[in-house]
Each structure stands twice: as structure tokens, then as C-alpha cells.
Amino acid sequence: xxxxxxxxxxxxxxxxxxxxxxxxxxxxxxxxxxxxxxxxxxxxxxxxxxxxxxxxxxxxxxxxxxxxxxxxxxxxxxxxxxxxxxxxxxxxxxxxxxxxxxxxxxxxxxxxxxxxxxxxxxxxxxxxxxxxxxxxxxxxxxxxxxxxxxxxxxxxxxxxxxxxxxxxxxxxxxxxxxxxxxxxxxxxxxxxxxxxxxxxxxxxxxxxxxxxxxxxxxxxxxxxxxxxxxxxxxxxxxxxx
Amino acid sequence: xxxxxxxxxxxxxxxxxxxxxxxxxxxxxxxxxxxxxxxxxxxxxxxxxxxxxxxxxxxxxxxxxxxxxxxxxxxxxxxxxxxxxxxxxxxxxxxxxxxxxxxxxxxxxxxxxxxxxxxxxxxxxxxxxxxxxxxxxxxxxxxxxxxxxxxxxxxxxxxxxxxxxxxxxxxxxxxxxxxxxxxxxxxxxxxxxxxxxxxxxxxxxxxxxxxxxxxxxxxxxxxxxxxxxxxxxxxxxxxxxxxxxxxxxxxxxxxxxxxxxxxxxxxxxxxxxxxxxxxxxxxxxxxxxxxxxxxxxxxxxxxxxxxxxxxxxxxxxxxxxxxxxxxxxxxx
Ligand SMILES: Nc1ncnc2c1ncn2[C@@H]1O[C@H](COP(=O)(O)OP(=O)(O)OP(=O)(O)O)[C@@H](O)[C@H]1O
Ligand SMILES: [Mg+2]
Numbered sequence: 001x002x003x004x005x006x007x008x009x010x011x012x013x014x015x016x017x018x019x020x021x022x023x024x025x026x027x028x029x030x031x032x033x034x035x036x037x038x039x040x041x042x043x044x045x046x047x048x049x050x051x052x053x054x055x056x057x058x059x060x061x062x063x064x065x066x067x068x069x070x071x072x073x074x075x076x077x078x079x080x081x082x083x084x085x086x087x088x089x090x091x092x093x094x095x096x097x098x099x100x101x102x103x104x105x106x107x108x109x110x111x112x113x114x115x116x117x118x119x120x121x122x123x124x125x126x127x128x129x130x131x132x133x134x135x136x137x138x139x140x141x142x143x144x145x146x147x148x149x150x151x152x153x154x155x156x157x158x159x160x161x162x163x164x165x166x167x168x169x170x171x172x173x174x175x176x177x178x179x180x181x182x183x184x185x186x187x188x189x190x191x192x193x194x195x196x197x198x199x200x201x202x203x204x205x206x207x208x209x210x211x212x213x214x215x216x217x218x219x220x221x222x223x224x225x226x227x228x229x230x231x232x233x234x235x236x237x238x239x240x241x
Numbered sequence: 242x243x244x245x246x247x248x249x250x251x252x253x254x255x256x257x258x259x260x261x262x263x264x265x266x267x268x269x270x271x272x273x274x275x276x277x278x279x280x281x282x283x284x285x286x287x288x289x290x291x292x293x294x295x296x297x298x299x300x301x302x303x304x305x306x307x308x309x310x311x312x313x314x315x316x317x318x319x320x321x322x323x324x325x326x327x328x329x330x331x332x333x334x335x336x337x338x339x340x341x342x343x344x345x346x347x348x349x350x351x352x353x354x355x356x357x358x359x360x361x362x363x364x365x366x367x368x369x370x371x372x373x374x375x376x377x378x379x380x381x382x383x384x385x386x387x388x389x390x391x392x393x394x395x396x397x398x399x400x401x402x403x404x405x406x407x408x409x410x411x412x413x414x415x416x417x418x419x420x421x422x423x424x425x426x427x428x429x430x431x432x433x434x435x436x437x438x439x440x441x442x443x444x445x446x447x448x449x450x451x452x453x454x455x456x457x458x459x460x461x462x463x464x465x466x467x468x469x470x471x472x473x474x475x476x477x478x479x480x481x482x483x484x485x486x487x488x489x490x491x492x493x494x495x496x497x498x499x500x501x502x503x504x505x506x507x508x509x510x511x512x513x514x515x516x517x518x519x520x521x522x523x524x525x526x527x528x529x530x531x532x533x534x535x536x537x538x539x540x541x542x543x544x545x546x547x548x549x550x551x552x553x554x555x556x557x558x559x560x561x562x563x564x565x566x567x568x569x570x571x572x573x
Contacts, residue, residue, distance in 0.1 A: 075450055
């Protein structure tokens with residue numbers, strides 16, 4: 001059997017006495033969209049940090065197409081196909097929107113010259129930022145910063161895209177647009193892991209759902225089944241089943 | 242839908258003005274030895290050296306995020322390398338200037354192994370400690386004149402006019418190589434990565450930028466440029482001592498030119514260095530008053546214009562004489 005595109009194997013991460021990720025495992029194939037749900041502080045962002053290499057886990061492994069990348073630096077993982085966005089946007093404030101995306105195209109996707117420019121423009125189109133291409137990223141609104149996070153992650157030419165709360169605070173209409181974009185990305189054969197509190201947006205596109213609570217995996221499976229499960233309703237939505 | 246693709250524009254009107262001004266300045270300077278008096282020439286050499294050191298410090302701090310307070314290590318190593326190469330090994334002193342820069346870069350490699358283990362304030366302190374170690378080492382080597390220093394006796398082989406002219410031309414080359422080099426670097430893809438790192442090194446890393454390797458490269462490049470500037474500075478002075486070369490006095494000077502001028506811009510250090518020399522020429526004879534003037538200017542600028550003088554002007558008027566941006570122009 002071929003190896004899955006992404007495999008997270010028994011990852012545990014502690015901050016001092018606090019265990020933020022507790023023996024979490026899951027795997028993912030191309031074209032899947034894995035939705036991650038969980039209350040604040042459940043360890044969702046930390047899980048992304050472990051996958052992208054921003055933090056090193058105490059134990060466990062991250063594999064990309066069967067290759068262990070746990071010891072690789074974030075930029076090496078990015079070049080191998082792990083693209084991510086940050087929940088709290090980290091724009092390159094002194095660069096324009098176009099240049100922000102170009103960094104990802106040049107160094108993440110490792111394309112050069114006209115190819116890199118074209119890739120950047122494509123992604124700006126995809127995320128609706130093209131008309132703001134020449135604005136300094138430092139002056140963007142919160143919404144556009146989220147779009148930029150999304151755009152930069154896409155411009156790295158990822159095999160797997162990690163999206164951390166890119167739809168929070170959007171209107172219905174804007175959230176629906178994001179869902180449509182994620183769907184088109186999925187159709188390109190890219191695997192997506194999407195952390196989002198906006199449950200209906202997730203349900204609209206997720207092929208699978210994973211719920212984290214206090215660092216541990218509480219449930220995983222078909223989105224409808226997961227949302228219907230008593231544990232999830234109790235922990236996540238505060239609904240007594 | 243994707244008919245004509247957009248164009249990426251690299252130059253602005255300000256950028257063309259900047260290039261023309263820079264070219265005119267370089268040409269005027271190259272003829273300097275034919276019409277400038279000796280003391281003015283010496284001043285220009287000092288200016289070029291300080292500007293070169295400032296551009297290198299700006300690259301390090303303003304772009305690399307490497308807040309070093311120990312660049313005097315490379316000023317000193319560059320300076321002493323020149324004296325050893327020219328006095329003791331008998332090399333042509335003028336040719337020795339770039340070699341001295343290479344020596345400084347070679348010292349930077351093992352030094353980086355030590356200081357790069359630390360970050361932030363600890364990194365800063367480590368760079369200073371390392372510079373002090375180099376100062377003490379040199380002060381204890383009698384072949385290097387110990388604490389009293391040495392004179393550049395190799396220069397006795399040249400008459401005053403030749404010596405001054407070549408030193409001056411080397412200074413012009415130093416200006417082109419450092420300011421021009423930083424400009425070229427920042428316009429390149431690597432420069433885009435550097436600017437990205439300046440704004441968020443975490444995001445840059447996650448976008449595929451090899452942040453650690455680029456920081457090392459910047460550190461070594463800065464050591465080279467600073468070493469060349471140190472060599473030329475002490476060639477101009479004809480004498481070197483551990484305290485002058487490795488002294489802590491260089492650091493407030495670099496803070497002044499870079500931070501007051503405008504950190505993280507190419508123009509900033511130029512403005513800062515010009516301001517410093519202006520203040521020195523006007524108030525230099527007043528001793529304590531001169532230092533007070535420097536301090537007052539520094540405090541006022543830092544409070545009123547935290548981006549520095551040029552940083553403020555650039556934001557207010559959209560000035561850019563060394564444009565590094567890429568403007569996306571949609572087809573008409
Ligand atoms: N660098 C850190 N040092 C110490 N504790 C941390 C650090 N980063 C995260 N934590 C803690 O780990 C826990 C999980 O944080 P994480 O950001 O992964 O949660 P999350 O599920 O993404 O929450 P949210 O929905 O609010 O984004 C929290 O209790 C947080 O305070
Ligand atoms: Mg989070």
C-alpha cells in the first residue's frame with residue numbers, strides 16, 4: 001500500500017507542565033479536506049506548528065509521502081509541499097501584497113523570473129487580492145490580511161495546505177467565497193487541513209472531520225457523524241446530549 | 242480570461258533621479274584628487290568609510306535582524322589585516338584593502354559559530370564580548386605593536402600626492418561597492434527574502450526562505466564590507482591601535498547614522514552619515530557642546546521620527562531614490 005500524503009504519528013507536545021498535544025495521530029490523502037474543530041486552547045494551532053516545523057514535538061513523527069520530516073526546518077518542509085497560514089496574520093508589512101506572494105513563489109515553490117511572477121498573479125486572482133497587488137501589506141484590513149495568509153500559503157505550491165481560521169469574522173457571503181476557493185483547491189488534488197470555528201463553512205467542504213479537546217483527539221470521521229456524536233456536542237458546542 | 246499578462250515594473254521616476262544623481266556624484270568624486278585640498282580628501286575618505294560601515298550595520302540590523310554591537314571586531318580585524326599584509330608581508334597596501342575585507346569575512350565564519358548560538362540581547366552582548374576578546378588578543382601581540390599600536394610604514398614608499406589620491410579613489414570604490422552592492426542585493430530575489438525576514442522571520446521561514454543560512458550570509462558579507470572600510474579608514478589615518486580599532490566608540494556612531502538616518506532603508510544611512518559629518522564640522526571644535534548637539538539631535542529625532550529622518554520623509558512624500566519594490570502594472 002502506498003504511504004499517505006501526510007501522516008501525523010503519535011505526536012505529543014508539552015509547554016512546561018501543560019500537555020498541549022496528546023498522542024495525536026491522523027493521516028490524509030491528496031484531494032481530501034480534513035476539518036479540525038475544537039474549543040479555544042484545544043491545541044489546534046500547536047498541531048499545525050508541529051506539522052510545519054515551527055515547534056518540535058516531545059515525541060511522535062510527521063511524515064510526508066512516507067518520508068519522515070520531523071527533523072526538517074520549516075523552510076525545507078515548505079519546499080517539500082507543506083504550505084501554511086497563520087491564525088494571527090504575519091504579513092511582510094514593508095512589502096506589497098504582490099511581493100508578499102512572490103516571496104512564497106520564489107522560495108517556497110522555487111520558481112524563478114516570469115514563472116514566479118505568473119504564479120503570484122494566479123494566486124492573487126484566486127484569493128481576490130489582485131486589485132490590491134501594489135498596496136503595502138502592513139496597511140491591509142484584517143480581512144485582506146487573512147486573504148494574504150491564504151494567498152502566500154497557496155503560492156508555495158503546496159501538496160498539503162494548512163489553513164488556520166481564515167474564515168473567522170467573515171460575512172456569510174465572504175465565508176461562502178472561501179468555501180468555494182477551498183473546494184477548487186481540493187479539486188486540483190491538494191490536500192487541505194482547515195481549522196475553523198465556523199462549523200457550517202467546514203461542513204460544506206470537509207470530507208472528514210477531526211475534533212480536538214484538551215490536546216487529544218476526541219473524534220474523527222465523516223463530518224455528519226462527528227457532529228452528531230454526543231461527546232462532540234457536549235465538549236464543543238456545550239450542548240447536553 | 243488571461244489575455245495580456247501584467248508587467249512587473251522595477252523603476253520609478255525617483256529611482257531614475259537617484260541613479261543619475263549617484264552617477265554624477267561618483268563622476269565628480271573621481272575627479273576629486275585634481276581639485277580637492279588634502280584635508281577635504283581625508284574627510285571624504287572618512288565619510289566613505291563611515292557610510293560603508295553604516296550600510297553594513299544597516300544590512301545586519303535593519304534587514305537581518307541581527308542586532309550586533311560588536312562590528313568593531315571587523316573594523317579592527319580589517320584594519321590590522323591591512324597593516325600586517327602591507328608592513329610585514331610586503332604586499333601592495335592598496336591591493337591589501339580588499340584582502341583585509343576577506344580576512345575579516347574569514348574571521349566571521351568561526352565567530353558566527355559562537356554568537357549565532359544566542360539570540361536577541363544575548364546575541365548583542367556576545368558580539369560585543371567577542372570584539373573585546375579580539376581587542377585584548379591584539380593588544381597582547383608585540384608584533385602588532387601591543388597596546389600602543391603601529392604606523393603604516395609601507396606607505397612611506399609613496400609620495401604624499403599618490404598616497405592621498407589612491408586612498409581617495411579606493412574610498413569612492415568602497416562607496417560604490419557598499420551602497421551600490423546593498424542596492425543590488427536588495428533588488429535581487431535574495432533582497433526580497435531579506436526584507437521579508439525583517440518584517441517576520443517566522444513567516445519568511447514558513448514560506449520557504451532559509452532564514453538561518455541567509456542570516457549567516459548577511460553576517461559574513463557585513464564582516465567583509467566592514468573589514469574593507471576598517472582597512473581604508475586606518476590607511477587614511479596611517480596609524481592603528483587596539484583601542485581605536487576595536488573600541489566601543491564605533492557603536493554609538495553607527496547607531497546615530499543608521500537609526501537617526503532611517504533603519505531598514507538604503508537612503509537612511511546616507512542621510513545619517515551626512516548629518517553626522519555636518520554636525521562634526523560645525524560643532525566639532527566645541528568639545529562638550531559637540532557631543533551635546535549629537536545627543537540632542539539623536540533624542541529629538543528618535544522621539545519625533547521613530548522611523549528616522551529618511552524613513553519619515555519616505556513615508557510622508559513617497560520618496561524613493563533607491564527603489565527596490567516591484568510594481569504590478571495591469572495591461573491597458
Ligand atoms: N509558545 C507557547 N508557550 C506556552 N504555551 C503555549 C504556547 N503556545 C500555545 N500554548 C498553549 O497551548 C494551548 C493550546 O494552544 P493553541 O494555540 O494550539 O490552541 P488552539 O486550539 O489553536 O486555540 P484557538 O482556538 O484559541 O486558536 C493553550 O493553552 C496555549 O496557551
Ligand atoms: Mg489556534
